[in-house]
Amino acid sequence: METDQAEQHEVAGDRHFEWWHHSHxxxxxxxxxxxxxxxxxxxxGAFIGILRLLFSYETASALFPLVLIALALPISMLVKRKTRxxxxxxxxxxxxxxxxxxxxASLVLYFMVDA
Structure with a gap:
């Protein structure tokens, strides 16, 4: 009896996410x-926040360009056909x-300098 209710609950839970079509x-x-x-x-923002918590301001500023390493993720996803x-x-x-x-930012700077 309890297993039938658990199975019905699982099926209802699966139906709850029917709108989430990964193949759409x-x-x-x-x-x-x-x-x-x-x-x-x-x-x-998160990267510089974490750097600022761990290091001094000068060191965090010097290490900030390392955020460009994160571009490896979307570039590597371009290689595989499934994630392209x-x-x-x-x-x-x-x-x-x-x-x-x-x-x-350029418009705000322009209006601030022009005013």
């Missing part, structure tokens, strides 16, 4: 794009986020 055509695109956005925004689509959209998300950030 847009799944890799959407998740890759937002992963790229997080990669550009959160990763450098995700990595392509991840690079698109990284590029769009970087361009938007630089564009907004």
């Amino acid at each position: 055509p847009t799944f890799a695109g959407i998740t890759g794009f937002f992963a790229g956005m997080l990669f550009v925004t959160a990763l450098p 689509r995700f990595a392509q959209f991840m690079f698109v998300g990284m590029l769009v986020t970087a361009l938007a950030t630089l564009g907004v």
